[in-house]
Amino acid sequence: MKILEKYTFGVGDRFTRQGKAQLEALIAAKKLGADIIPVWNKSNREHVTIHTHPDSLRAEADAAVAALGWKDSYYVDADHIGLKTVDNFLAASDFYTLDVADFSGKPADEKSVKAFMEANKKFVGKLTIPGIDHPLEITEKTILEAAGKFLLAIEEAGKIYRHVEEKKGKGNFVTEVSIDETDLPQSPTEMLFILSAIAKEGIPAQTVAPKFTGRFNKGVDYVGDVVQFEKEFNEDLCVLAFAVKEFGLPANLKLSVHSGSDKFSIYGPINRAIKKHNAGLHLKTAGTTWLEEIIGLACAGGEGLVIAKEVYRKAYERFDELCAPYAAVIDIKKDALPVPAEVDAWDEKRYAQTLRHVQSNPLYNLNFRQLVHVGYKVAAELGERYYRALDDNEKVVAQNVPENLLERHIKRVFI
Numbered sequence: 001m002k003i004l005e006k007y008t009f010g011v012g013d014r015f016t017r018q019g020k021a022q023l024e025a026l027i028a029a030k031k032l033g034a035d036i037i038p039v040w041n042k043s044n045r046e047h048v049t050i051h052t053h054p055d056s057l058r059a060e061a062d063a064a065v066a067a068l069g070w071k072d073s074y075y076v077d078a079d080h081i082g083l084k085t086v087d088n089f090l091a092a093s094d095f096y097t098l099d100v101a102d103f104s105g106k107p108a109d110e111k112s113v114k115a116f117m118e119a120n121k122k123f124v125g126k127l128t129i130p131g132i133d134h135p136l137e138i139t140e141k142t143i144l145e146a147a148g149k150f151l152l153a154i155e156e157a158g159k160i161y162r163h164v165e166e167k168k169g170k171g172n173f174v175t176e177v178s179i180d181e182t183d184l185p186q187s188p189t190e191m192l193f194i195l196s197a198i199a200k201e202g203i204p205a206q207t208v209a210p211k212f213t214g215r216f217n218k219g220v221d222y223v224g225d226v227v228q229f230e231k232e233f234n235e236d237l238c239v240l241a242f243a244v245k246e247f248g249l250p251a252n253l254k255l256s257v258h259s260g261s262d263k264f265s266i267y268g269p270i271n272r273a274i275k276k277h278n279a280g281l282h283l284k285t286a287g288t289t290w291l292e293e294i295i296g297l298a299c300a301g302g303e304g305l306v307i308a309k310e311v312y313r314k315a316y317e318r319f320d321e322l323c324a325p326y327a328a329v330i331d332i333k334k335d336a337l338p339v340p341a342e343v344d345a346w347d348e349k350r351y352a353q354t355l356r357h358v359q360s361n362p363l364y365n366l367n368f369r370q371l372v373h374v375g376y377k378v379a380a381e382l383g384e385r386y387y388r389a390l391d392d393n394e395k396v397v398a399q400n401v402p403e404n405l406l407e408r409h410i411k412r413v414f415i
């Protein structure tokens with residue numbers, strides 16, 4: 001079986017030009033003593049928006065690995081796929097993120113709810129989980145409610161898993177189950193029952209992506225109760241360790257943090273928790289590299305800066321259209337956005353400092369950053385012109401990408 005390593009880092013790269021720059025960050029981490037394995041992830045939604053095929057991501061990953069002589073393993077993630085979208089990814093991917101959030105909150109059939117109740121009845125009462133300082137209070141109602149929220153979703157994950165297994169062969173790929181794109185966070189108790197259902201479906205999940213408490217907005221810092229997050233994150237780790245033994249799930253099962261880039265205020269708590277519990281972690285990022293691309297283009301000046309400004313102007317003008325699909329993961333105060341005419345007058349530095357995620361810089365504007373984040377569709381529409389600008393300014397862009405991943409992410413989370 002393909003066994004996913006302890007620390008893995010999801011490097012999404014929307015325009016498939018930064019593979020080498022991203023890998024450089026992991027090579028630098030390795031020199032610092034941290035073995036972190038890259039997973040190139042790109043969702044079906046991103047492929048559709050940018051008009052790319054999953055094979056192009058595989059080609060990018062293979063090329064980056066060959067060019068830099070990376071000897072460790074690496075993966076290509078079919079990110080957020082479902083039964084309807086997975087087939088395009090069968091050739092390219094060896095990592096599958098089964099997204100079943102759309103099926104959560106919908107009832108499973110009576111027979112399977114009954115079987116789920118039977119299988120989990122033994123937990124009713126006060127359940128002690130090693131590492132959690134208070135017992136979990138579990139009633140039949142807790143189990144029924146968990147079934148109501150997650151059972152159908154995990155059954156769907158089973159269908160997707162078996163479909164991939166049939167095509168790729170057992171053990172030839174890594175499976176992640178994601179239920180992060182839902183409205184409500186999942187508690188550690190719910191995590192226990194999610195894992196029970198995953199085991200019952202026979203899914204050898206090596207990572208699971210819950211919705212944690214708080215807001216995980218794209219490309220900006222965490223918004224929420226950091227103390228509560230730390231408590232739940234630690235408890236989730238204890239539940240995972242318990243579930244591995246109790247349900248016979250893969251021993252390396254670990255948490256996956258989606259929209260994981262730029263969540264600076266919880267990186268300390270995450271770092272402490274994985275060390276304390278000797279736990280693995282998958283941190284998934286994507287848009288942060290796209291934002292560094294735009295910062296790089298802005299810094300390059302000339303046509304690069306023109307494009308960066310154009311992306312902002314069009315994103316501003318098409319605010320509703322671009323923001324709608326990301327409603328659950330952005331919070332933009334429209335009146336805190338500069339008008340495009342103002343931005344047009346900016347020089348390279350001003351643009352870069354407004355966009356770059358350096359919270360101590362008074363020019364940094366998180367509303368501006370989130371809007372540019374969803375503006376990758378505009379860049380995709382520029383087509384060849386955008387790719388040409390990236391190629392022409394490769395050096396400047398390639399400086400920003402690894403620095404962002406290493407200094408602002410990897411060092412804080414893993415080291």
Ligand SMILES: [Zn+2]
Nearest residue numbers: 178180258259
């Ligand atoms: Zn996700």
